Amino acid sequence: MRGCGQCRSMDLTTLHLGMNKQAIEQAARLLQDGALVAFPTETVYGLGADATNGRAVAGIYEAKGRPRFNPLIAHLASFDLAGGQGVFSPAAERLAKAFWPGPLTLVVPKASTCTVSEIATAGLDSVGLRVPDHPVARAILTAAARPVAAPSANRSGHVSATTAAHVAADLDGRIDAIVDGGPTKVGVESTIVSCLGESVAMLRPGGLSREAIEHVLGFALAEGTEGAGDELLAPGMLASHYAPKAHVRLDAARAEPGEAWLGFGPQDCGVGAAAANLSPSGDLTEAAANLFGMLRALDRPGIHAIAVAPIPAWGLGEAIRDRLARAAAER
Ligand code: TXA
Ligand code: MG
Numbered sequence: 001m002r003g004c005g006q007c008r009s010m011d012l013t014t015l016h017l018g019m020n021k022q023a024i025e026q027a028a029r030l031l032q033d034g035a036l037v038a039f040p041t042e043t044v045y046g047l048g049a050d051a052t053n054g055r056a057v058a059g060i061y062e063a064k065g066r067p068r069f070n071p072l073i074a075h076l077a078s079f080d081l082a083g084g085q086g087v088f089s090p091a092a093e094r095l096a097k098a099f100w101p102g103p104l105t106l107v108v109p110k111a112s113t114c115t116v117s118e119i120a121t122a123g124l125d126s127v128g129l130r131v132p133d134h135p136v137a138r139a140i141l142t143a144a145a146r147p148v149a150a151p152s153a154n155r156s157g158h159v160s161a162t163t164a165a166h167v168a169a170d171l172d173g174r175i176d177a178i179v180d181g182g183p184t185k186v187g188v189e190s191t192i193v194s195c196l197g198e199s200v201a202m203l204r205p206g207g208l209s210r211e212a213i214e215h216v217l218g219f220a221l222a223e224g225t226e227g228a229g230d231e232l233l234a235p236g237m238l239a240s241h242y243a244p245k246a247h248v249r250l251d252a253a254r255a256e257p258g259e260a261w262l263g264f265g266p267q268d269c270g271v272g273a274a275a276a277n278l279s280p281s282g283d284l285t286e287a288a289a290n291l292f293g294m295l296r297a298l299d300r301p302g303i304h305a306i307a308v309a310p311i312p313a314w315g316l317g318e319a320i321r322d323r324l325a326r327a328a329a330e331r
Contacts, residue, residue, distance in 0.1 A: 013173075014175055016177070024139045026177070028145075031048060031140070034056040035177065036048070036174075037175070037178075038164075038167045038178040039150075040137060041075070042103060042132060042133045042184060042185045043188060043206070044153070044186075044189055045164065045178075047152070047167075047171065048150040049148065051075075051117060051148055053117065054118065054120075060072065060150075063171060064156045065155055069119060071120065071121050071127075072121075073128040073151070074130075075148045076131055076141060079131060082106075082129045088108055089197075091200045092108050092200075094216060095195070096131075101131045101133035102208060104130065104193065105130040106193055106194075107127070107128045108195050110124075110126060120149040128192065134181065135181075153167045154167070155171065163184075166296060186285075187293075188206055188291060188316065188319045188320065189319075190204075190206045191204065191210075194224065200219075201221060201223060202222070205322045209315045211314070243327045244295045244298070244306065248306050248324060259305045260275065260300070261306075261307055262276055262277075262294060262306055262308045262309065263277040264278045264287060264309045264310070265280070278291060278294060284315045285316055288320055291323060
């Protein structure tokens, strides 16, 4: 076997797989053998390991250089399979039925039949579950026939990967395989909602809008920090995260000398080589899909900061603003 957690070497030859039937079968077999396989989801690329194999999951932290054992999302092929891992309250079930497969992660109490390893849940009594809406991800999950733990497939602290080339830039030589399924559609990570006890709270804005979730629930989401207020509730939500090397300056009117410009909408006046527009038409869905790729592209030698135009706070704008604020945070 290529990359067991015990003997993980950081100069592996990473296999680059396409998205044909053989590639998917090979990816699933590698996962079953305890290897690390990056694969596309509709949000961002995930770095997958067999969630039931603690040693394989530990390899994820090592490959990413993740400093702490944050809980990971367990990905499943269907709601029925997720039902064996977590206990779904009526609200959780309603959300799963409305939005799965899709860019929503539900944090629910662990079921007595939960097979996700303690290291993947970071020893919590809850588990983060998601059924992704990507044909390659679903085919791999179905063939692997087990929950797959997968954080975003980037080095810890970097922006998430939305193409196989981004994954390779961060993780080539550190993981066993990368399945190339083209650029991801949504472009920001899933929205995380916890359904623990009576409370339904948003832990992280993401690819599914608050408005869509509240429409199905029929009531407003609580905030993740409410009630629990506990660092462990979403320990991965460090203030400085998703960061390019250059500084990020938010709600900017224009780029200053030495800055790149990341614009939004038709009024955008960004010029020069180091300028990009998240969505010339002002479409927040398009902007989310472009966000991480454009941050990577503008993060070049000679650029000390990326100035970003104001982004509206509604719909997917909430997730975009959240990721930009983290990228802008002091490190
Ligand atoms: O779109 C996504 O969500 C991507 C794709 C690959 O599915 N995954 C992703 O994973 O963004 P990651 O590890 O970068 O973020 C997972 C977040 C972390 O902030 C973690 O703290 C939180 O989910 N999380 C996972 N399980 C949890 C739990 N039981 N309780 C609270 N937070 C949890
Ligand atoms: Mg991440």
